[in-house]
Amino acid sequence: MAREGRGLICAPVSQARAEKMGLSRMVPRNEERFGTDFTVSVDAAKGITTGISAHDRAATLRVLGKVSPRAEDLVQPGHIFPVRAKEGGVLVRAGHTEAAVDLAKLAGLGDAAVICEILNPDGSMARWADLIEFKKKHGLKLGTIQDLIEYRRRKEKLVEREQVVKLPTDYGMFDLYLYRTVTDGGHHLALVKGKPKAKDAVLVRVHSECLTGDVFASRRCDCGNQLHDALRRISKEKNGVLVYMRQEGRGIGLPAKIQAYRLQEKGLDTVEANRRLGFSADLREYGIGAQILTDLGVRRMRLLTNNPKKVVGLAGYGLELVDQVPIKTKPNAHNRKYLATKKKKMGHRL
Secondary structure (H helix, E strand, C coil), rough: CCCCCEEEEEEEHHHHHHHHHHCCCCCCCCCCCCCEEEECCCEEECCCCCCCCCHHHHHHHHHHHHCCCCCEEEEEEEEEEECCCCCCCCHHHCCCHHHHHEEEHHHHCCEEECCEEEEECCCEEEHCCCCHHHHHHHCCCCCCHHHHHHHHHCCCCCEEEEEEEEECCCCCCECCCCCECCCCCCCCEEECCCCCCCCEEEEEEECCCCCHHHHCCCCCCHHHHHHHHHHHHHHHCCCCCEEEEEECCCCCCCCHHHHHHHHHHCCCCHHHHHHHHHHHCCCCHHHHHHHHHHCCCEEEEEEECCHHHHHCCCCCCCEEEEEECCCCCCCCCCCCCHHHHHHHHHCCCC
16 A cells, blocks of 8 residues: 555544544544544554554554454554544445445444555546556456445435424425434434426425524524525425435534634634634535435435535435536625635635
């Protein structure tokens, strides 16, 4: 890996294994672009010298993958970088960390793995054509995270439909579906207009809960306006779906969100406030929402969103993005900075 892959050698592990081995997060505030959950680096406690040689790093990796992991078998810091995988794997987060642990589990090899990003000889990141040549040279198989998502989606499910009721609203009658996630017992909702069919390009909104915006009409954000605009537009369609995800404050929870508001009052923007509190700019995961959509019969969709993150990995869940439909809201004096930050720092198409 070190000679041919050239990238950083990491060791994805499950949350349970990380806890057993005392692998605490590398930093209290994770500002890594993709939210990769690095822990403090480690070395094996015995059987190595400096820790950096291929022999020593292999020894450390073997310790990390032991059938019965123990914290005392490792020392910190070291020369191997463990990474914590999300519970639910690629069905929750379409990342390399989750893919590696999923593959290890599917192969019956436990809940730890080794990965290395591949660089070209000139130091640039290897792309698809480069990887084709790499696999030929080394006699390897080539797969994608999308392939793994598709496989797991055929074999297992992380959401369960619990209830369906009628919900009369200002925008007409909807069917309200209650879903439970099997990984954490959390609940999410779907408001459905009509009966989505596989052939239809269904208008879809995946909306993350915002109590202050959705319920109290806060002008700090545009969440409430987006929610009601989406319901209004879906109500005019033959078939449409709004998935309401219970991931308050871009996934940080209500108490932390209110703390972030306090920091924003002191001059920080929404991204800076999240990071000051020890969170990534956006902790939301959309795999659960994608599974809800497929359970409802959606296969082709026109997605109401300004957020490019929502479209990542959709094909692996059996969803075809026919169109990305922007949601335009009118800025006000209280949210103008917030909207500018989402555009500049989070890539939202506003």
